[in-house]
Amino acid sequence: MAKPPATPETATPTMLRRVNAGKVLGVLTRARVMTGTSLIEATGLTRATVHAVCNDLIDMGWVVELQPGRTSVGRPSRRFEFNSKAGFVLGIDIGAAKTTVLVADLRGETIAKAGRSAAGVKTPGERTEIVHETVLEAVAAAGIDDSQVLAAGAGVAAPVDREGNILVDDEFWRRFDAGLSKRLTALHGWPVLLENDANLAALGEHWRGEARNVDDLIVLLAGERFGSGLMDSGRLLHGSRGGAGEMVFLKLIEGVGDTHGIARIARELGTAAVADPAVATSLRTLAIDGKVTAEQVFHAAADGDAVAVGILQDIAARTARVIATVGSMFNPELVVLGGAVAEGAVALLPDLEKQLAGYTSTPPRVAVSSLGDAIVSVGAVRHALNYVEQHALDLELECRPK
Template identity: 75%
Template structure:
């Protein structure tokens, strides 16, 4: 019986096509010569595979640039067709949802959102997510058949197959049938992932974590949650629980999973409950409940009460980051979420304390992505799906 090669010509063509798409999707216009240098493939292979990708709609061939002093035929010029389809990045948070429509380079085309303030049942939350999806797509002028995939982030453990671990009351707020309902309604695959995992994908792609493969993103708003990347690879664990921080209930000086915003807000409310306490927080909050942002503002103005609150918050956050440093030994921890920008003043004390808690303290920074961190990661998650399955997808939104 004749031997069968493990790398058959069709398989080699797929591998080569993926390699070329990977280069073109992150570059501008490239010549055949440039692609040869970037991929190590032969000229014949580059041209043959590019012809395939042009026929499928993934690549555009541009008119050659003629150089009168050059000898021979001008080089062929190729460009990734970023308008060949679209992806969605959907952040389903505890308080609101944000939907981003992006082209295949990850550039935002439109954005929409909904508040969950009046939501009582998980299914109502899904209805609002769908409304935001419809609005964002309408603003972008994009139909369902032009969308290739959507990345969806929720604040619950999600395993490698996209299933929610609904063992906790907080996690049961999220509709386990969310992605199935979106797919049934719109026809495109909805790819569920944990919000902190998407945050680390977003930071690694477009944020402070670019070029850092041993990375942790600490979502630190209402609850602490972490996304973990080791050698450039997301860590899920057996049931999607890697990075979940319920263990903080056992950590001395922490005791629960409450994040920076919640701790700052509750400590400020307690201080304001005593009429004898003098603080500018009274003026900043007025008749409304005090916010974490107002605590940071008051501290910047030199308010003693606010500064004492943030000192406690900084010590507590340092302990949380130290546990991540001991367990996972990342090179960088990025504090993300709505409080990221406001948390910058905490960094010096956090870094000073870290050196006393662990012999391998990571560098700590705040995210530059703000409250888009999860939706940016959701776009990246959808693009990963596109790149991995490009040769099996049928494009309907070709823009030549």
């Protein structure tokens, strides 16, 4: 009886070799130095397969072999390490007011950072130019060139669907323009993976922030406007057009009424207090041209100013309603407050948690991000690393042995 012809599902030697290479590389990217024996135990592959695959990965540039360890008996074990300098990735935070670029190696360690103001930017072309200039500065500071960059993750303050397309139904979202990634790729040659900034914040927190080992998570970017990144069972939620987690519904919530974030509310309430001559507050001595910053409000509250303390109590009550609403819909284990306002938001936690318990029978834990204003760019690095790990065997490395 004749054998049936091979189908796409039939495992060929080449396919098996590729699968095995991916398995070994996946283990090494999350480990430090491993012996052949350790890799056998971690992957379930035979010794011959592990060594053959490692030889392939060494030839491709993904793995380096270290000097054998000392041993008193028998042949010393071969030792392998993931080549974290095989290439680099970028994490780009394309904010409305500022662009930040991190350069990281393939373990996610930051090599260089650059930032530029985007104040006054009016067209998508101008925004692309700001990002381009910031990338050039960061890459130069890292001492590398475009040929060594394997991918860039980029966050924008707009909904982005699973294919990386920006939803442009809102005027603010249109400022980030759907052609941004293509123009940057044309300028630099590496793929640009667009994602919503709050989604990247969730990736960053899950990877290196307060939410490590937490798979049911909401990250609230709470600076000028509220935005949320949603993670369910360790997976980002996008929705049909990338709109999952958009906060426009806050306009319908009693006691909230808009999407204004913590920094904006603090600034506006502080400035209003200074403008009222009947209000006695130390904020008046801090104001410049009658205006105060959110940071000044937080500092004045820490120093005991009654007006500033009252402002933070109002903000905590409002934020508790926001968290209770999104928490009731998605039932996360943890909600993290992130963005540039995170450091000051620690002062809100006692009042916020007290009020939150009165709104829902399943209140989530609430924490403040330790990543500060790098929360989006750190998540963008993780997004780029995910791409590199998924496509590693198809990428051509500049450092590949000749």
